[in-house]
Amino acid sequence: MQEGRNDVSTLDEVLARLDANLEPALERLFSLLRIKSISTDPAYAADCRACAEWHARDLASIGFEATVRDTPGHPMVVAHRRGGQGSSALFYGHYDVQPVDPIELWDHDPFDPQIAVQPDGTRIIKARGASDDKGQIMAFVEACRAWQAVTGSLPIPLTLLLEGEEESGGVNLPPFLAQHAAELKADIGLICDTNMWDARTPAIQTMLRGLCGEEVFIHAADRDLHSGFYGAAAANPNRVLARILAELHDADGRVTLRGFYDGVPELPEALRRDWDTLGFDPKRFLGEVGLSVPAGERGRSVLEMVWSRPTAEINGMGGGYQGEGFKTVIPAVASAKVSFRLVFDQDPHKVRAAFREHVLARLPADCRAEFGEHGSGGAIRFPVDDPAFGKARQALTEEWGKPAVFIGGGGSIPVTAELKKALGMDVILAGFALEDDRIHSPNEKYNVTSFHKGMRSWARILDALSR
Amino acid sequence: MQEGRNDVSTLDEVLARLDANLEPALERLFSLLRIKSISTDPAYAADCRACAEWHARDLASIGFEATVRDTPGHPMVVAHRRGGQGSSALFYGHYDVQPVDPIELWDHDPFDPQIAVQPDGTRIIKARGASDDKGQIMAFVEACRAWQAVTGSLPIPLTLLLEGEEESGGVNLPPFLAQHAAELKADIGLICDTNMWDARTPAIQTMLRGLCGEEVFIHAADRDLHSGFYGAAAANPNRVLARILAELHDADGRVTLRGFYDGVPELPEALRRDWDTLGFDPKRFLGEVGLSVPAGERGRSVLEMVWSRPTAEINGMGGGYQGEGFKTVIPAVASAKVSFRLVFDQDPHKVRAAFREHVLARLPADCRAEFGEHGSGGAIRFPVDDPAFGKARQALTEEWGKPAVFIGGGGSIPVTAELKKALGMDVILAGFALEDDRIHSPNEKYNVTSFHKGMRSWARILDALSR
Numbered sequence: 023m024q025e026g027r028n029d030v031s032t033l034d035e036v037l038a039r040l041d042a043n044l045e046p047a048l049e050r051l052f053s054l055l056r057i058k059s060i061s062t063d064p065a066y067a068a069d070c071r072a073c074a075e076w077h078a079r080d081l082a083s084i085g086f087e088a089t090v091r092d093t094p095g096h097p098m099v100v101a102h103r104r105g106g107q108g109s110s111a112l113f114y115g116h117y118d119v120q121p122v123d124p125i126e127l128w129d130h131d132p133f134d135p136q137i138a139v140q141p142d143g144t145r146i147i148k149a150r151g152a153s154d155d156k157g158q159i160m161a162f163v164e165a166c167r168a169w170q171a172v173t174g175s176l177p178i179p180l181t182l183l184l185e186g187e188e189e190s191g192g193v194n195l196p197p198f199l200a201q202h203a204a205e206l207k208a209d210i211g212l213i214c215d216t217n218m219w220d221a222r223t224p225a226i227q228t229m230l231r232g233l234c235g236e237e238v239f240i241h242a243a244d245r246d247l248h249s250g251f252y253g254a255a256a257a258n259p260n261r262v263l264a265r266i267l268a269e270l271h272d273a274d275g276r277v278t279l280r281g282f283y284d285g286v287p288e289l290p291e292a293l294r295r296d297w298d299t300l301g302f303d304p305k306r307f308l309g310e311v312g313l314s315v316p317a318g319e320r321g322r323s324v325l326e327m328v329w330s331r332p333t334a335e336i337n338g339m340g341g342g343y344q345g346e347g348f349k350t351v352i353p354a355v356a357s358a359k360v361s362f363r364l365v366f367d368q369d370p371h372k373v374r375a376a377f378r379e380h381v382l383a384r385l386p387a388d389c390r391a392e393f394g395e396h397g398s399g400g401a402i403r404f405p406v407d408d409p410a411f412g413k414a415r416q417a418l419t420e421e422w423g424k425p426a427v428f429i430g431g432g433g434s435i436p437v438t439a440e441l442k443k444a445l446g447m448d449v450i451l452a453g454f455a456l457e458d459d460r461i462h463s464p465n466e467k468y469n470v471t472s473f474h475k476g477m478r479s480w481a482r483i484l485d486a487l488s489r
Numbered sequence: 490m491q492e493g494r495n496d497v498s499t500l501d502e503v504l505a506r507l508d509a510n511l512e513p514a515l516e517r518l519f520s521l522l523r524i525k526s527i528s529t530d531p532a533y534a535a536d537c538r539a540c541a542e543w544h545a546r547d548l549a550s551i552g553f554e555a556t557v558r559d560t561p562g563h564p565m566v567v568a569h570r571r572g573g574q575g576s577s578a579l580f581y582g583h584y585d586v587q588p589v590d591p592i593e594l595w596d597h598d599p600f601d602p603q604i605a606v607q608p609d610g611t612r613i614i615k616a617r618g619a620s621d622d623k624g625q626i627m628a629f630v631e632a633c634r635a636w637q638a639v640t641g642s643l644p645i646p647l648t649l650l651l652e653g654e655e656e657s658g659g660v661n662l663p664p665f666l667a668q669h670a671a672e673l674k675a676d677i678g679l680i681c682d683t684n685m686w687d688a689r690t691p692a693i694q695t696m697l698r699g700l701c702g703e704e705v706f707i708h709a710a711d712r713d714l715h716s717g718f719y720g721a722a723a724a725n726p727n728r729v730l731a732r733i734l735a736e737l738h739d740a741d742g743r744v745t746l747r748g749f750y751d752g753v754p755e756l757p758e759a760l761r762r763d764w765d766t767l768g769f770d771p772k773r774f775l776g777e778v779g780l781s782v783p784a785g786e787r788g789r790s791v792l793e794m795v796w797s798r799p800t801a802e803i804n805g806m807g808g809g810y811q812g813e814g815f816k817t818v819i820p821a822v823a824s825a826k827v828s829f830r831l832v833f834d835q836d837p838h839k840v841r842a843a844f845r846e847h848v849l850a851r852l853p854a855d856c857r858a859e860f861g862e863h864g865s866g867g868a869i870r871f872p873v874d875d876p877a878f879g880k881a882r883q884a885l886t887e888e889w890g891k892p893a894v895f896i897g898g899g900g901s902i903p904v905t906a907e908l909k910k911a912l913g914m915d916v917i918l919a920g921f922a923l924e925d926d927r928i929h930s931p932n933e934k935y936n937v938t939s940f941h942k943g944m945r946s947w948a949r950i951l952d953a954l955s956r
Contacts, residue, residue: 235815244779250698250898253800253830254742254785255775260803260825261738271728308722308855312711315854318721333720336727337818343826348702348863350828351804358727359810361817363720379722387782388775396815399692421581431717465730 032173033485039168040477042070047167047477048137048147048470050080051160054117055135055149061096061118061190070096070186073117077101077184080163085171086182093194096186096366100205102181108488109209109410110179112447115159116188116215117156119151121460127464137470145470154461157468158214158453159184161476168481177488181208185437188215192436195481198424201443210410210487211441211449214476218298218454219427221469224479225401226411227451228404229293229329229430230438232364233398234373237356238381240266242389247352257388260341267358270334274320277334277362279376285367289330295427297325331428335365359396369381370398399439404448410487414450417482421475454479490675495900499640506635507944514634514944515604515614515937517547518627521584522602522616528563528585528657537563537653540584544568544651547630551637553649560661563653570633570647575955576676576877577646579914581904582626583655583682586618587929591887594769594931604855604937612937625681625920626651628943635948644955648675652904655682659903666911677877677954678908678916681943685921686767686894688936691885691946693878694918695871696760696796696897697905699831701840702863705848706824707733707808709856714819724855726823733851737801739788744801745828746843752834758799759873763895764792796897800830826863835864866906871915877954881917884949887892888942921946 040047059073060066074090076096076276081088081101088101096118122132130136135149162182167175183206185195199206219225242257272278289297304324308314318327327333341356341390343349362373374395381391404411406428418426441447454476460466491791507514527533541557541564548555548568555568563585589599597603602616614624615833627647633642636643641874650673652662666673686692711725716725719899739745771791775781785794794800808823831841841862848858871878873895885893908914927933 039776081588081617233717235817237815242780247778249802249804249828250830251795251799252778253782253802253828254794254798255771255791256778256780257782257784258802260806261734264731264734264803264806267728267731304722311714311719312725312764313709313723313855315724316722317724317853317855324722327721328718331721333716335716335725335817335819336719336809337716337730338809338820339727339731339818339823340807340811342803344805344807344824348704348826348828349804350802352698352802353805356806357499357811359815361815362716363715386784388780388784 026273033482036168036481037478039172040164040474040481043168046472047160047164048473051157051473054156054160055151055303056133058133059118059151059186060121061187062103062121067096070118074099074184076184081182084167085175091198093198095194098186098198099182099184100202101182103176105179106176106180106488108178110181110241111210111212111487112181112183112206112208113162113212113214113446114183114185114441115162116155116185117159118186118189119154119156120189122150122464124464129465132466144468147470147473148465148467150466152466152468153455153472154458154466155188155215157473158455158476161473162212162214162480164477165480165484166475169484176454177484179208180204188437195437195443197439198439203445207445208447211447212483213435213438213449213451214453215435216451216453216455217457218341219429221471222422223424224422224426224452225425225429226415226418227431228411228428229365230402230432230435231332232368232399232401234362234364234370234398235359236361236377237357237359237372237394237396238263238266239355239392239394240385240389241355241392243331243352243354246354249350251354252352255385258281258352258354259389260353262384262386263339263341263358266381267336267339269359269384270336270360270380275318279333279334279380280452281372281376282332282432284372285369286332286365289326292399293428297430298327299425300325300429303412322408325430330365332368335361337361364401365401366402370400371442372399402439402442404444404450408448410448411450412488413489414452414483417486418452418479421479436475452479500949503948504637504945505633506639507631507941507948508664510635513940514627514631515940518614518624518940519602521623522618522628523600524602526585526618526653527588529588534563537585539955541566541651541653544584548649551634555686558665560665562661565653565665566649566651567669568649570643573643573645573955576878577648577953578677578679578909579650579673579675579912580629580649580679580681581650581652581908582629583622583643583652584626585653586623587656589931591931596932601931606758611808613934614680614937614940615886615932615934617933619933619935620922620926621933622655622682622941625922625943628921628940629679629681629947631944632947632951635944636951641770644951646675648673655904662904663907663911664908669794670912671856674912675914679950680902680905680916680918681873681920682902683920683922683941684924686896688923688938689889690767690891691889691919692896693882693885694894694898695873695878695895696832697837697869697902698796698799698898699837699866700833701829701837701861701865701870702826703828703841704824704826704861705730705733705862706822706864707852707856708822708859710819710821713821716817716819719819723819724751724853725819726856727820729851729853729856730806730808730823730825733848734803734806734827736851737803737827737847742785744799746801746840746847748839748843749799751839752836753799753832756793764796764897766892767792767894767896797832801836802828803829832868833870835868841865843873869906869909871917875915876919877915879918880953880956881950884953885946887917888946888949919946919950
């Protein structure tokens with residue numbers, strides 16, 4: 023289309039407006055940060071609703087049809103802005119924040135946002151929710167505001183969905199998505215709740231590992247026994263469980279479950295090349311938590327281990343007497359919580375079945391196993407060769423002056439899987455938080471640069487997606 | 490000596506007196522059982538002292554020089570009766586009792602002793618402490634009372650030591666023994682705090698296993714990690730510990746520690762023959778706690794496993810998240826409590842060193858182990874060919890009309906080791922409690938037969954030891 027040819031200059035105008043209006047944008051963010059929208063604590067329910075209403079008013083003021091939607095928990099904000107050209111997008115963020123305990127470790131009131139300058143000269147915004155997720159949401163909203171101010175519309179049709187329970191389980195999101203699928207569905211999802219690779223390198227997370235969580239209980243005698251009287255003669259669930267857990271890995275660190283590596287290919291060459299450019303430093307990564315040697319599969323890099331290889335971890339185990347001192351007991355039961363991180367096409371149900379088979383094959387006489395299921399979801403990979411991903415990557419690269427990278431990620435961002443499942447949407451995960459933002463901890467911060475260049479990045483991405 | 494020839498008739502007189510005076514003996518026991526001498530609860534400190542004073546008065550009334558001796562905790566009762574002939578003996582018992590919680594499970598006031606008749610016609614004494622240990626003490630005291638009444642003296646020089654803290658750690662006993670070693674030392678020890686083999690078969694326990702208790706902590710990262718971010722890359726102490734514990738036993742159930750079986754001979758033929766006569770039923774032993782298959786060393790009988798073979802048991806283990814639900818954590822530390830039951834000449838210090846070596850040999854990079862010591866004592870075997878043991882055995886056989894057996898025992902009776910250590914004494918462990926006495930539990934009982942024939946047994950043993 024002809025008018026597309028002039029959009030570069032329109033984008034420049036939008037970016038200039040963002041630069042000129044950083045102070046009022048910070049003021050808006052500050053007024054949002056003053057709202058104590060702690061979702062886990064029922065004492066703050068009214069604050070959560072006030073926060074949702076604040077967003078709805080703000081979005082309405084820049085042309086969105088914005089509504090606050092009740093749920094069995096805290097409300098959702100849904101805002102639509104039709105018009106524009108190109109693919110439609112659904113932007114997701116969450117307006118609730120983590121609790122502030124331990125409050126005595128904060129060096130200021132967590133709900134009295136402040137600008138501070140760090141020793142290295144970096145300007146930061148200090149407040150609970152500055153990075154997770156209010157600053158990240160407002161970076162996006164400010165980009166929309168500037169487009170609206172400069173052009174009277176947005177580059178693409180847009181829906182915003184702001185959740186109020188991300189930090190407290192988010193149980194009401196899946197049914198809400200299912201119920202409003204037709205209203206919320208768009209060509210592409212945008213999620214802002216992620217980090218950059220580092221302070222200078224923008225990133226889009228394109229792989230998320232899946233999860234299969236299992237709990238196992240090993241039962242033997244019908245009561246706790248005295249190990250002096252029954253030792254050796256009676257089956258000890260601790261010993262049985264230790265063997266089951268020890269044999270989850272072989273000597274090379276590979277998981278021994280039958281068929282565990284089915285559907286796990288080698289990393290695609292293009293992604294490997296991308297990751298090679300990251301300058302990831304495994305020594306630093308491990309060194310930050312007091313470690314030095316990768317403990318996973320022999321012959322794999324640390325980045326592979328945490329991003330693209332499946333794992334088995336014993337997250338909890340326990341049996342018998344664990345208090346002070348000593349008690350010579352043979353417990354009636356011992357238990358463990360084990361989680362498997364899944365990649366590519368691994369089937370969580372097959373993994374669960376293989377784990378149970380592994381346990382049952384190692385049960386001696388007189389022992390029985392009981393299992394509990396704790397979540398299962400396959401891995402997610404977004405199609406990095408899809409044009410939308412290429413456009414977003416290019417936009418980020420232009421803003422930051424450094425190639426944006428497609429990265430993996432070890433954890434899971436539940437909403438991503440939910441969007442994929444309920445709405446069938448791919449999602450561009452692009453956020454501007456940094457590893458040192460202390461989210462969930464005292465003295466949370468968000469760099470002013472993250473906020474400012476974040477706005478500019480979203481202004482560019484919206485533009486790019488319209489082409 | 491000539492007068493010995495007539496002692497059989499004297500013994501008959503003593504036994505007849507015991508038969509004739511069962512009712513007053515029960516009354517004395519009941520007044521003792523009414524004293525709430527719960528040693529663990531400071532609220533009952535005055536009751537404990539009252540109990541000690543009751544014993545001292547009672548023993549003084551039958552010719553003992555009896556004193557209540559203060560300790561940093563509850564007092565000891567020490568009573569001497571010189572004179573008599575033959576070897577001197579030190580009798581040990583404890584006047585304190587277990588707490589009564591959960592009180593709602595008792596079918597009567599635990600400190601209001603009663604005689605009841607069981608469905609099978611067995612008469613029982615119901616009260617806290619009836620079996621453990623007041624009934625057992627009084628069986629011995631009544632034997633002394635009858636000897637005193639009939640002959641004006643006792644068959645052998647005797648010292649009684651009654652402790653008030655057996656149920657609450659007994660920390661003041663070893664220093665008390667050491668301090669009063671010269672006063673307490675005798676040719677042989679007598680301890681009443683044990684069971685018969687079954688309701689018809691008297692037993693002397695001649696072997697007690699030793700114990701080596703170890704606690705191990707496996708440390709890795711300097712904090713708990715998120716298994717989504719660090720999984721596989723970071724060492725997981727749960728996994729390291731599981732392997733360490735799993736490899737404590739080989740496929741045949743033998744303990745793998747270096748040199749663990751040094752000093753562990755096969756069971757002496759005489760003892761094996763004795764045990765073969767017991768008619769021990771492993772199916773019943775295991776069946777009572779819901780088990781059916783011996784879990785110990787391949788090729789060993791259950792009685793060997795619990796009496797004469799050394800064991801390694803994981804009494805407690807724990808690491809990571811063990812609460813409700815699921816938390817994908819890699820813990821900074823995991824720990825286990827492991828105990829080794831020792832037999833014959835195993836050296837607890839060598840076993841401890843071998844365990845630590847086993848752990849350290851399995852520590853991967855980035856992990857460190859920390860150890861805690863929880864008790865160590867070698868096994869005890871008394872010389873069954875010593876004449877005193879033969880005399881006691883013969884006396885029991887005569888009373889019960891069934892051969893008394895020398896048995897082993899899985900647990901340890903700490904005072905036995907203390908007497909051996911502090912006073913260099915062998916101990917005849919002969920008591921009349923039964924497996925179903927519910928000691929430490931609600932509705933504790935002691936059979937009237939245990940009490941009555943227990944008195945008669947002690948009267949015979951005192952006589953036998955004087956010869």
